[in-house]
Amino acid sequence: MASRYHETYEAWRRDPEAFWAEAAAEIDWVKPWDKVFDPSLGGYGRWFAGAQCNTCYNCLDRHVERGRPGQPAIIYDSPITGAQASYTFEETLERVNAMAAILVDHGVARGDRVIIYMPMIPEAVMAMLACARIGAVHSVVFGGFAARELATRIDDATPKAIIAASCGIEPGRVIAYKPLLDAAVEMAVHKPDACFVLQRTQAPAELTRPQDRDLGALMDEALALGRKIECVPVEATDPLYILYTSGTTGQPKGVVRDNGGHMVALKWTMENHYGVEPGEVFWAASDVGWVVGHSYIVYAPLLHGATTVVFEGKPVGTPDAGTFWRVIAEHNVVALFTAPTAFRAIKKEDPEGKLIGDHDLASFRTLFLAGERADPDTLAWAEDKLGVPVVDHWWQTETGWPIVGNPVGLGMLPVKHGSPTVPMPGYDVQVLDDAGHPLPAGTLGNVVVKLPLPPGCLPTLWNAPERFHASYLEDFPGYYKTADAGIMDEDGYLFVMARTDDIINVAGHRLSTGAMEEVLASHKDVAECAVVGISDSLKGQAPCGFVVLKAGVNRPHSEIEKELVALVREKIGPVAAFKLAITVERLPKTRSGKILRATMRQIADGAEYRMPATIDDPAILEEIESALKDRGLAV
Structure with missing residues (x-):
């Protein structure tokens, strides 16, 4: 079909507020906004100021109320443990209610922070949604992170509670989380009131501290009682989560994501960028500890009424380089989103793609790659072996959704290997020299985005507005600095070549x-x-x-x-x-x-x-x- 990209992008450019107001109609609001965009708020303005909403309600309750209670919301597939499970929207809501009840019983309220320290299991997703339900701000720390790194996040976020698992499981090894968690709490100046631990049979933890709680036992009790917790309305501009990303000073940066704009942007991308319909199965082969996991394992698919896959495994070695094809075939996945690194690993182990032929991939329509530069050779290999469109797209922890991509839902544009294609509505992407002057097509320079950033992007860093300004807005006034270097060609296609730190001077x-x-x-x-x-x-x-x-x-x-x-x-x-x-x-x-x-x-x-x-x-x-x-x- 002919692409509607250009007319859609121009509609945004003509009237950004009208564009995002129309997209916001896909979200259920407790109270409508006073202004679609208020330039007087925050570092560069805020979206949907005055509106009230609840992210968990939009992910779960409304689907249960409107015809999807029995549709799978979460499919769990763990080749490492051999476990599989499926949870409908109704079952997921029951478990999220139970977890929310436990948090409320222990004094967690709107605005409190909760750190989540878990592997790729369904309870990690449920913990995030339980926090969103009661208006608490979650901060997921990748399971198995070193104690010192976890301690710095505890001191920065000052959580009321921590939700953890007893262990994570990697190919050939079990990583006990509780000793790491105990060491981190010991190091941290801030002490959480409660630590909820989900016991996994591979390495149960000793719950010896006064703050320790057995999450599984509390969940069973809450489920047996049928506990229900009403969704707490929050401001659209209130934080939904903090996600820490590495800082050059060694002190991690807490990227803040709000509730309202985040929902609007992610919901828009599922249909328009990823081309996925409600009811279909979408799989982001990432981890909930990263931004891809937040956006496209948890929030975007569930907001859209799609089914999401929680995969506890690796692209190779669990058990072989065909595990991705097995998951796609068994669960009728229509679109896979993963990192180019995963495909390079698969290509290294199975260069001829022989394992692909062992599985029926009739449901599979599109492969999306992001997270690192997708080299043309890997893209061509994937296209050749899979016979489906391979879509490179580019975005960052800070933006939360694609800056540049090839919009499958709007109709794909011609592919240029090495380019993630064109800017998405909301992003005015430009290439500047070091002095901030626009560069001609085909010239390597600094990739920047003209302010304001669209809904869903970070409004600030947690408790660090000055650092936010210095890190992202100071070097190129009026623009957001991506810290990536690239080239824009004469067709408006962006080629992201490297981090600016990786541009070398020879x-x-x-x-x-x-x-x-x-x-x-x-x-x-x-x-x-x-x-x-x-x-x-x-x-x-x-x-x-x-x-x-x-x-x-x-x-x-x-x-x-x-x-x-x-x-x-x-x-x-x-x-x-x-x-x-x-x-x-x-x-x-x-x-x-x-x-x-x-x-x-x-x-x-x-x-x-x-x-x-x-x-x-x-x-x-x-x-x-x-x-x-x-x-x-x-x-």
């Missing part, structure tokens, strides 16, 4: 590491790669490429590395000064799959570095250091 030339990674990834033997700029006494910085080879590649590494150097020289030119490619077994990543390029650069430069809180496996850093020392670096 003998006065500003070069994109993302462009070099594209070239390396195009080599037939390369599964994934990362390029970082390392200190060079002559040129200032020099690029260094780390590559992981596909399974079954038996050629000498030195031979492949020479080919890679020649390939970059051919495709980008001598200006890149690319002379160093290093083969490694693995790349260091966060648990959400982002490659830790800054840490790799610090190791290569021999600089002191802080162990990233989100790192998946710290041992990989030692492997990187060893590989660099073999080349006379990292000394």
